[in-house]
Amino acid sequence: MPVYTPAEKPTMYFIGVTTTKSSIMKVFPRWMEHFGIDAQLKGIDFLPHSESSEYRKAVSFIKNDPLSLGALVTTHKLDCFRASKDLFEGIGPYAQLLQEASSISKRGTELWAHAKDPITSGLALEYFMPEGYFTQSKAQMLLLGAGGSSLALSLYLINKSRESLDVPKHIIITNRSEQRLKEMQEIHAQLECPLSFSYELCPTPKDNDNVMARLPAGSVVINATGLGKDGPGSPLPPNARFPRDGFVWEFNYRGELEFLQQAKAAEQEKHLTIVDGWQYFIYGWTQVIAEVFHLDIPTTGPEFDVICDIALQATR
């Protein structure tokens, strides 16, 4: 059970499950050096779906301790927000829509909640997709998994489609069980947009592969299931039929990453572009750090490249 003692210097918290194992523990001090900030990162570990009172205690402590400036929340972003919603003076629009908070920060005397994934997953997608790619192609997108990060990316694309044609022609979302698919469909139904979606129940890897085999050449396939890191295996069977000239994105950057290995085996034959979750990790953290320390951190360009390089060096 976490022990809360008043911070002796400016402190950001990482509310997760096994926080000491994350690369951020090595990266954060180097980034702070780079930004010229004397601050520390402290992990707060909870088991998934802990008691509401535990989450409330953590958020109340951050709210009331002057040198505790905020937090990044991963696995517990729904449970923690549900347990402590009334403690926030400000709630960002995505946090309101998704009823989750991955970013906790302070603005003067106010405590703020933000859901950053719909922004950070979009930044990570744009980082590797050629600009204007979808405008000129018939490419579709297959999102394997209908969890939080899959929903977040779909919201990014919904927003983008309101002002740009550079979005997939069609988005297929699969899940091994029905509940998350239904929830996703309900949220999408509230939001008018020109994007076309379909939702397919795929209890087995073979089912996911059958959907993938129908994609036009050049389509994007994303593993948003967590399989290969949070659980063993891959959402695809051996010899899965990746689309020719396709883009393959694994949301994670550490773990067995079997899905990524499957793509690598087909890389040459299918002429695939393969991307892992490292950039997503960088965007996830820099966007919350920007909120917590009131920094203007760029998302592209030379200064951003330096930030990425520091992270890489710190984890070597």
Ligand SMILES: NC(=O)c1ccc[n+]([C@@H]2O[C@H](COP(=O)([O-])OP(=O)(O)OC[C@H]3O[C@@H](n4cnc5c(N)ncnc54)[C@H](OP(=O)(O)O)[C@@H]3O)[C@@H](O)[C@H]2O)c1
């Ligand atoms: N690099 C980064 O910084 C970054 C950022 C965000 C997320 N991620 C990673 O992305 C992964 C997903 O995150 P999340 O928050 O979206 O997790 P989540 O909410 O647990 O969602 C995972 C979803 O995948 C579904 N699923 C599992 N196996 C499947 C299969 N074989 N076929 C189809 N669907 C399947 C699950 O179905 P059920 O509903 O049946 O359980 C669940 O709906 C995690 O591993 C996370 O660490 C990485």
